[in-house]
Amino acid sequence: MSDLRITVLGTGYLGATHAVCMSALGFEVLGMDVDKAKVDALNAGELPFYEPGLDTLLAEQIATGRLSFTTSYEEVAAFGDVHFIGVGTPQKPGENAADMRFVDAVVDGLAPHLERPCLIAGKSTVPVGTAERLAERIAELAPVGAAAELCWNPEFLREGFAVEDTLHPDRLVFGVRSEHAEQVLRTVYATPISEGTPVVVTDFATAQLVKVAANSFLATKISFINAMAEVCEAAGGDVVTLADAIGYDARIGRRFLNAGLGFGGGCLPKDIRAFMARAGELGADQALTFLNEVDAINMRRRSRTVDLARELLGGHVLGARVGVLGAAFKPDSDDIRDSPALAVAASLQLQGARVAVYDPQANANAARVFPTLRYVGSVVEAVADADVVLHLTEWREFRDLDPAAVASMVHQRNIVDGRNALDVEAWRAAGWTYRSLGRP
Ligand SMILES: NC(=O)c1ccc[n+]([C@@H]2O[C@H](COP(=O)([O-])OP(=O)(O)OC[C@H]3O[C@@H](n4cnc5c(N)ncnc54)[C@H](O)[C@@H]3O)[C@@H](O)[C@H]2O)c1
Numbered sequence: 001m002s003d004l005r006i007t008v009l010g011t012g013y014l015g016a017t018h019a020v021c022m023s024a025l026g027f028e029v030l031g032m033d034v035d036k037a038k039v040d041a042l043n044a045g046e047l048p049f050y051e052p053g054l055d056t057l058l059a060e061q062i063a064t065g066r067l068s069f070t071t072s073y074e075e076v077a078a079f080g081d082v083h084f085i086g087v088g089t090p091q092k093p094g095e096n097a098a099d100m101r102f103v104d105a106v107v108d109g110l111a112p113h114l115e116r117p118c119l120i121a122g123k124s125t126v127p128v129g130t131a132e133r134l135a136e137r138i139a140e141l142a143p144v145g146a147a148a149e150l151c152w153n154p155e156f157l158r159e160g161f162a163v164e165d166t167l168h169p170d171r172l173v174f175g176v177r178s179e180h181a182e183q184v185l186r187t188v189y190a191t192p193i194s195e196g197t198p199v200v201v202t203d204f205a206t207a208q209l210v211k212v213a214a215n216s217f218l219a220t221k222i223s224f225i226n227a228m229a230e231v232c233e234a235a236g237g238d239v240v241t242l243a244d245a246i247g248y249d250a251r252i253g254r255r256f257l258n259a260g261l262g263f264g265g266g267c268l269p270k271d272i273r274a275f276m277a278r279a280g281e282l283g284a285d286q287a288l289t290f291l292n293e294v295d296a297i298n299m300r301r302r303s304r305t306v307d308l309a310r311e312l313l314g315g316h317v318l319g320a321r322v323g324v325l326g327a328a329f330k331p332d333s334d335d336i337r338d339s340p341a342l343a344v345a346a347s348l349q350l351q352g353a354r355v356a357v358y359d360p361q362a363n364a365n366a367a368r369v370f371p372t373l374r375y376v377g378s379v380v381e382a383v384a385d386a387d388v389v390l391h392l393t394e395w396r397e398f399r400d401l402d403p404a405a406v407a408s409m410v411h412q413r414n415i416v417d418g419r420n421a422l423d424v425e426a427w428r429a430a431g432w433t434y435r436s437l438g439r440p
């Protein structure tokens, strides 16, 4: 184990995971965030969000004494040999572009304290050109001068699998300007568990682009199958069978070909939009106009789900009871950023439905953003007397439901499976009118 000391600036979903995993690999790690409540919770060994396995790992690592958290840039600068940047890059309100103010603030906060040689490794997802700009800024501000070097090391973890993805990544991407930076990154990642992982060493521009290209491809794959779902709806085909059949072709592959309510979260939607905005600035906007269509197909799935619910209610949404299963943008996460489930729930409520939402982990986060929806603590409460049940986030708890048992709780046996994840035959056999996206 190398004695490099690591810091992680921004300890949200990405940064907290990275800090905890680096500590689990044996490094001494200092995490930093401007949110004092978050820092206090992390220091107490309490994870401020839900991520399977990360809670126990955090508590274990805090107990080793190798991992701690602070709000101080000075402490971070004095402590670290390698500083990872994992602050947020959300969509700017009312624009497609990414809001870079957190990235800029973290560099402006840290760099003036850098008095000893170090590597700063950007992990946040950024518009191409950011690393080049930040390198200049660091050169201007850091007392140690060129011995504070920047590199770009994009992160590909998925929420719900964050620990697994961090410890066993599909690949590592190092955007570097020197052999020294490459060697330091190789040392950080030279652990038994990343053995055999492909390492792509490249320039700044490519490293930043790899990340948004990957997310654009994933978003396109989902919208492709959702476009097929639209055609299946028109033609009377079954998109799940279609996905299975085309997925057997190894060139296509079945993963990420699940049709339904579409993609949400704090990454895919904002990343394709920021990529389009950046391409526009670079004069390459034509190259990415297809991403507009990817986005539009995705958003149409939300309206389609609302329409299915309305159809099942015979057009009478006003006063109808709607039981919503799921609020998170995906299962095994409490993240509700751009959640398709909440968009559908909110739309039906706006049309006058009486909506009850249950999510195993995301109720509290959802209530902060959509305070007027009614949140309940169980499936039983969500579906009580419902005229229609909407399955919008495919938690195992929902996939395992016994349709006969749920049938006895509702007013009308209507279900929309927004994720094509329930057993159609079993639900129909229990007397349910089952509707889903892209299936007859
Ligand atoms: N969430 C993921 O699964 C994931 C995966 C890969 C890449 N990314 C990218 O990583 C970045 C972070 O995403 P996230 O989901 O962890 O966001 P997040 O909102 O959960 O976390 C961001 C954290 O940064 C902190 N912060 C803001 N300003 C700061 C500052 N000046 N100094 C220190 N901390 C500051 C915030 O308080 C917050 O805790 C984004 O660019 C995202 O696109 C996220």
Ligand SMILES: O=c1ccn([C@@H]2O[C@H](COP(=O)(O)OP(=O)(O)O[C@H]3O[C@H](CO)[C@@H](O)[C@H](O)[C@H]3O)[C@@H](O)[C@H]2O)c(=O)[nH]1
Binding pocket: 125, 155, 156, 157, 158, 159, 160, 215, 218, 222, 255, 256, 257, 258, 259, 260, 261, 262, 263, 264, 265, 266, 267, 268, 271, 329, 330
């Ligand atoms: O076949 C599929 C697969 C996913 N989704 C939806 O797509 C969204 C995103 O899912 P996923 O990619 O699993 O979650 P994220 O945690 O947002 O991870 C994505 O975004 C991260 C942040 O950039 C990247 O690091 C990951 O590699 C990338 O998968 C969710 O709403 C899913 O419900 C589908 O609708 N159909």
